[in-house]
Amino acid sequence: MNHNFQKDIAGCGLTGIISRKKRRLDGSLIKNSLCLMRDRGNGLGAGYAAYGIYPDFEDFYAFHVMYDDRTSRMEMEEHLKDSYDVEKIEEIPTFPVKSIVISPLLVRYFVKPKKGRLVGGISEDDFVVKTVMKVNSEIEGAYVFSSGKNMGVFKGVGNPKEIAEFYRIEEYEGYIWTGHTRFPTNTPGWWGGAHPFTLLDWSIVHNGEISSYGINKRYLEMYGYKLTLLTDTEVAAYLLDLLVRKHGLDIKTACTALAAPFWKDVDRMEDGRREVLTALRLTYASALLNGPFSLLFGHSKGLVGINDRIKLRPLVAATKDDLVYMASEESAIREICSAPDSVWAPRAGEPVVVEVSEE
Amino acid sequence: MxxxxxxxxxxxxxxxxxxxxxxxxxxxxxxxxxxxxxxxxxxxxxxxxxxxxxxxxxxxxxxxxxxxxxxxxxxxxxxxxxxxxxxxxxxxxxMPLTGMGSDLPYPILFDRLLLDACQVTNPSIDPLREPMELRTYLGKKPSKVEVERGEDGELRLKTKMPPQIRLEAPFIFSPMSFGSISLNAQKVLAMAAKECGIIMNTGEGGLHEDLLSYRDHIMVQVASGRFGVNPEYLNAGVAVEIKIGQGAKPGIGGHLPGEKIPLEVAKTRMIPVGTDALSPAPQHDIYSIEDLRQLIYAIKESTNYKPVSVKIATVHNVAAIASGIVRAGADIVYLDGFRGGTGAAPTIIRDHLGIPIEHAVAAVDDRLRQEGIRNEASIVAAGGIRSSADAAKAIALGADAVAIGTAALITMGCTVCGKCYTGNCSWGITTQRPELTARLDPEVYAERLVNLIHAWAHELREILGALGINAVESLRGSRERLRGVGLDDQTLDILGVKPAGR
CATH class of the missing domain: 3.30.70.20 (Alpha-Beta Plaits)
Known part of the structure; x- marks a missing residue:
């Protein structure tokens, strides 16, 4: 039954760093920043996303997959080898952590869709999305939690420090990092339920509850998305995928659709701008993310931070040289950057869009 | 005797x-x-x-x-x-006749649905301190928008937007014709619509010249009798509605007795004084969905592509019918539930044909989504909207706006006595007798109707605030914010709503 689902609710803390010069930073910074926000998590989920960590495999989709058992792994790999050229398979390196007693089987794959499988003009990206949707909804016990190129997500049940140690986060080097600590209120932790949530090279960390979840979900379903995780974050990720990748809006415009300015402000704008914003609002009415949220989404070319329309959740940004920081709390930034060049609280609904320079 | x-x-x-x-x-x-x-x-x-x-x-x-x-x-x-x-x-x-909507004790689904509210994990919003948006646009929406960024960094729209009807709140007045109601009653609707930034609907009785100054807040209707229809009429309002059926009397026509056709009504309807105005059961140029498409496009051609609404009574197959209407080119599907009011209908028809609006909205919204065409048309829910809570629930089930008929008449003095068909309405509403219609001072009663709309809009803002959202589109179709009380599994499934406690 489509409507009979239990949605996952959680409070959270988030943090992110980007080097506009694509300088690669090791994972200790993001870990230290995230670990500071103890009150924002309850140890039932934490995770990290990093971009630029797989330079040797940058042309391959890096699938991070968690398995409940070996049967699901066999089924998945059979499916994968059928549709993809597999460059490399390895278990994701982990380090034993005392408090993490059980963990799923974690494997990563560097793959490319087989040319012969891209029938009907489907793009590689679309093909990968279909695979992810299919695996996550149909293969029992297998869950793809990262599927972008030259990036990866590491997440699980535990506090930020434990998860960082478990995945050996400090050993990776990336030019964009995001981190998330979780405070779920109604569900026992599930490894797949931790953030970041990803699709292709989109990764999202999110703090808040999307009060418009019900209609956002139904809207996405109209476009063939299968919402298997039942989290707000999943909705945000798919909406961005739809608006940016499928409908071709630039990121800033997509943000304007998701956290639309108020009519009272739109009414005062000059004709051209008012026309655009009205068209966006009308067309993407069911995509409006309403309710409290702050979220960071990373992609291979940049990092974006955005708040809901009336800023019901915190978000602070800061700069220092080529680095831009965004976090739930200023203290989480100052913990790793004691003297930023500038610090500000982005206004409600106005995205902070940072892009890396292409040299 | x-x-x-x-x-x-x-x-x-x-x-x-x-x-x-x-x-x-x-x-x-x-x-x-x-x-x-x-x-x-x-x-x-x-x-x-x-x-x-x-x-x-x-x-x-x-x-x-x-x-x-x-x-x-x-x-x-x-x-x-x-x-x-x-x-x-x-x-x-x-056949015993009657007026107003059915009063039989069928289950009322609106009274078995409860709305959500925020506590702790997401904050409610105070509508007295924060903006709370009810603005609604009726009409076809594109599935995506194309924009380009100019050299000055400003966005420019590349998509041509279809015409829209702008409403400052998700309410419109139901079609009630001049003839079935008095001109003064229509003036009340027109004046209130203008004041509230919403629209009224002429019904199928033509447009009296006194209402021309309200044309930006009027939708004109074309029904099976084609009364008062001419090119100027079609172009007089912001949109045109094709009436296929009415919730109170699905599948049957209308009969305005000659006693209710004095000179003014006759002129407006373009028929002789004192003749019965008979609206046939079907429109005799619409015997199929492809015929409907031709009429929709004939009207669009003659109005330079104003939005076209198609009004149907909610009958058993409403989802498939609505899907056909959308594919035939309608910009708005107006669903009139079996509780919908009427000026005159055989009681046996009113009380035993059709389905409730709650089921119909849910089924139509679902079907249009399954077919990926929900953006192609707006849904108006009508037929027994008694309060802002009914409106909120209808919107949560999937309606873009609700239509208000009976409630609007109640502000004019109506007590829902149900004798509209007699032409003797002592409140001057459903009568053409001059000594009775003179009682209804349009300015006095327009103020009351404006009060009602403002009050319902206030209540709707409070409901949105409690739900933690600040735009009505975040409630539209968001059935996750509804719970059913005492409804069986199948009904919950049809409504797409969980039972309370889940």
Missing amino acids: FKSLAPPDYLATIDTDKCIRCKRCIQNCGWSVYSWGGDRVLIDTMKCVKCLRCYHYCPVEAIQILDNPVKFKPNAYWSYNNIRNIKKQAETGG
Whole structure:
């Protein structure tokens, strides 16, 4: 039954760093920043996303997959080898952590869709999305939690420090990092339920509850998305995928659709701008993310931070040289950057869009 | 004369000690219940409909309209109405007529649905301190928007947007024709629509010239009788509605008796004075969905592509029908539930045909989404919207806006007595008798109707605030914010709503 689902609710803390010069930073910074926000998590989920960590495999989709058992792994790999050229398979390196007693089987794959499988003009990206949707909804016990190129997500049940140690986060080097600590209120932790949530090279960390979840979900379903995780974050990720990748809006415009300015402000704008914003609002009415949220989404070319329309959740940004920081709390930034060049609280609904320079 | 064996429903009584013989009751009653007996007021209670006009205008509260305690012997199967209607039909050989929506005790789904509210994990929003947006646009929406960023960094729109009807709140007034209601009643609707930034609908009686100054807040209707339709009429308002059916009388036509066709109504409808205005059951140029498409596009061609609404009664197959209407090119699908009001309908039709609006909205919204065409048309839910809560629930089930008919008439004095078809409305609403229509001062009652719309808009903002959202589109179709109480699994499944506690 489509409507009979239990949605996952959680409070959270988030943090992110980007080097506009694509300088690669090791994972200790993001870990230290995230670990500071103890009150924002309850140890039932934490995770990290990093971009630029797989330079040797940058042309391959890096699938991070968690398995409940070996049967699901066999089924998945059979499916994968059928549709993809597999460059490399390895278990994701982990380090034993005392408090993490059980963990799923974690494997990563560097793959490319087989040319012969891209029938009907489907793009590689679309093909990968279909695979992810299919695996996550149909293969029992297998869950793809990262599927972008030259990036990866590491997440699980535990506090930020434990998860960082478990995945050996400090050993990776990336030019964009995001981190998330979780405070779920109604569900026992599930490894797949931790953030970041990803699709292709989109990764999202999110703090808040999307009060418009019900209609956002139904809207996405109209476009063939299968919402298997039942989290707000999943909705945000798919909406961005739809608006940016499928409908071709630039990121800033997509943000304007998701956290639309108020009519009272739109009414005062000059004709051209008012026309655009009205068209966006009308067309993407069911995509409006309403309710409290702050979220960071990373992609291979940049990092974006955005708040809901009336800023019901915190978000602070800061700069220092080529680095831009965004976090739930200023203290989480100052913990790793004691003297930023500038610090500000982005206004409600106005995205902070940072892009890396292409040299 | 043979005395009817159907007992009177009401007993009009006057306390002769209190009565000061002012004769206002005689003057006010449109049904001639009262007459002057030389030293006291005489009462013909058989004619009383309990509209309470006399009660309100009696200066000394001498009048009481009591429900007749004399009933047939109680019978759980043969209801009072069954027995009375048979007696009436035996006497007349006719179909008992009625006005307003069905009053039978079918389950009311609106009363089995509860809205959500925020606590702790997401904050509620205070509508007195934060913006709370009710603005709604009716019309076809593109599935995506194309923009380009100019050299100056400003966005420019590349997509041509289809025409829209802008509403400052998700309410419109239901179609009620001049003829079925008085011109003054239509003026109340037009003035209130303008003041509230919403729209009224002419119904199928044409557009009286006095309403032309409200044209930016008027949708004109084309129905099976084609009354008053000409090129100017089609272009007079912001949109055109094709009426296929009405919730109170699905599948049957309309009959405005000649007594309700004086000169002004005749002129507006473009028919002779005193002739019955008969609207055929089907539109005789629409015998199929492809015929509907031709009419939709004929109207679009003759109006330079104004939005076209198609109004249907909610019948069993409503989802498939609505899908066809959208594919035929309609910009708005107006769904009129079986509780919808009427000026005149055979009681047997009103009370036994169609389905409730709650099921219909849910089924239509689902179907349009399954087919990926929900953006192609707006959905208006009508037929028994009694309060802002009903409106909020209809919107959560999937409607873009709701239409208000009966509630609007109640602000004009209507007490839902259901005798609209007689043309004797003592409140001057559903009558063309000049001495009665003169009672309805458009300015006075427009203010009351504006009050109602403002009050409902206030309540809707409070509901949105409690739900933690600040735009009505975040409620639209968000069935996750509804829970059913005491509904069976299948009904919940049809509504797409979880039971309370889940």
